[in-house]
Amino acid sequence: MTKMMRAARLHKIGDPFQIDTIPIPEVRPTDVLVEVKAAGVVPNLRNVVTNYPQWFPFLPLPQLPAIYGLDSAGIVSQVGSQVRSDIKPGDRVYVNPGLSCGTCQACRRGDHINCTAYTFQGYFGFGPGSQQIYEDYPYGGFGQYLTAPAANLVKLPDSISFEQGARFGYMGTSYSALRKAQFSPGQTVLVDGGTGTLGLGAVILALAMGAAKVFATGRNQALLKKLHQIDPRRVVPITLGERPTAEIVMEATGGYGVDALIETLGPNAPVATVLDSFNALRRGGKAINIGGVADPIPLEPFPLMCLQKSYIGSLWFTTAEGQDMAAMAHAGTLDLGVFEHERFPLDQVNEALDAIDKRTGGFTNVVIMH
Numbered sequence: 001m002t003k004m005m006r007a008a009r010l011h012k013i014g015d016p017f018q019i020d021t022i023p024i025p026e027v028r029p030t031d032v033l034v035e036v037k038a039a040g041v042v043p044n045l046r047n048v049v050t051n052y053p054q055w056f057p058f059l060p061l062p063q064l065p066a067i068y069g070l071d072s073a074g075i076v077s078q079v080g081s082q083v084r085s086d087i088k089p090g091d092r093v094y095v096n097p098g099l100s101c102g103t104c105q106a107c108r109r110g111d112h113i114n115c116t117a118y119t120f121q122g123y124f125g126f127g128p129g130s131q132q133i134y135e136d137y138p139y140g141g142f143g144q145y146l147t148a149p150a151a152n153l154v155k156l157p158d159s160i161s162f163e164q165g166a167r168f169g170y171m172g173t174s175y176s177a178l179r180k181a182q183f184s185p186g187q188t189v190l191v192d193g194g195t196g197t198l199g200l201g202a203v204i205l206a207l208a209m210g211a212a213k214v215f216a217t218g219r220n221q222a223l224l225k226k227l228h229q230i231d232p233r234r235v236v237p238i239t240l241g242e243r244p245t246a247e248i249v250m251e252a253t254g255g256y257g258v259d260a261l262i263e264t265l266g267p268n269a270p271v272a273t274v275l276d277s278f279n280a281l282r283r284g285g286k287a288i289n290i291g292g293v294a295d296p297i298p299l300e301p302f303p304l305m306c307l308q309k310s311y312i313g314s315l316w317f318t319t320a321e322g323q324d325m326a327a328m329a330h331a332g333t334l335d336l337g338v339f340e341h342e343r344f345p346l347d348q349v350n351e352a353l354d355a356i357d358k359r360t361g362g363f364t365n366v367v368i369m370h
Contacts, residue, residue: 003024004023004024005022005144007021007139008020008067008069008143009022009064009066009067010049010065011064017068019347024144024145025146027078029080029083030149030150031080032076032079032147032148033076033077033146033147034076034093034145034148035075035076035077035144035145036143036146037073037370038073038141038368038370039069039071039142039166040071040141040166040170041344041356041368042123042169043197045353045356046353048061052124059125060125060130063134066140067122067138067139067140067143068123069122069142069143070120070123070140070141070169071094071166071170072095072146073092073156074092074095074162075090075091075093076093076153087150087153087155091153091155092160092162093153093155095121095152096153096317097122097152098118098119098121098317099136099137099149099152100112100117100118101117101129101133115127115129116129117129117133121133121146122146123140142346142349152319154319154323155326159329160329160330162369163365163367163369164329164339166365167339167365168322170198170201172325173314174262174290175321176318177262178205180312180314181260181261183259184210185209185210187260188211188212188213188215188258188260189206189211189261189262190217190245190249190262191203191206191214191217192217192245192261192264192265192273192277193291194214194227194237194264195220195361196264197361198264198291199216199362200227200338200362202264203216204336207234207335208333208335213252213253213258215249215280216236216238217237217239217245217273217277218239218361223361224237244276244279245277246279249280258281258285260286261277261278261288263277263290263291264290264291265293266292269291271293271297274297278309283308283309284308286312287310287312288314290313297311340360340365341365342364342366342367343367344367344368344369
């Protein structure tokens, strides 16, 4: 007899999710079956299921009806016949949703995030090969079970809750950005948009990595105050619009500037704000963009050359980087206690989407609990 599960599926772009009963997926040899315990509702999800076909027609979406849910944490229920040591039923895991084809030149070089068919399981893709990957892995976190490659599992110690694990996607994006900036202990960083979902992750990860100072911008005074309270000695809040960010940073650093800039501002942010923050970088500093400001950013190449500054895009993070974060959290250097969880049962998935619009900046963590 076929075993069944419940899943929230999207049947039409712009419509609410519906709760359906479908078969539990079968496990292929190198895959695992994960019983999802918590699935994060990411801030951008409503845009994806409502506006992406018009806004970004070049980013493939899964064929409908589809199970969304980008960030999933749960328990390994079953492993494929070719899954060997270290992954076994009962393991607590986060599922890295970044999937690649495995055979293109980028994949063969171990550079899976630059695969031409790179795809976020339960979300959207980046190339024409994404549809095949959706067909191979059509299950997202809004279902009770999903299949995933064993290589995509981040093992979670008991000290990390499933709700915290379901936040690893946006946190991992920030962690990979800091690594691309070659950020190291004792350095300084500016997080542009530090009170948002990506920005808060960048702040707490920079602190965990030994930052001397973390400058963080925002507009909401209450959120900036909460951010400052995480570590009053090292977190320096900057209110956007009062004074130029670069001016404040240069004063605080004796005219040197910050070692790294993590740009987390969203599509509607003014370009002038980005340029202001870029001017806070020291000579040789690196700016990493993970926020996706929509308008063109006019950076002059000659000053970039003379000052040896870099502006780098960063999309996602590796499973190894996810395992780094789990180790830091378990050791106590990465504080996951800053998140305020808002939990919804699967039947209230549409209410959870509404809650995203009312969240308290990056501190709020909206999750579906199975």
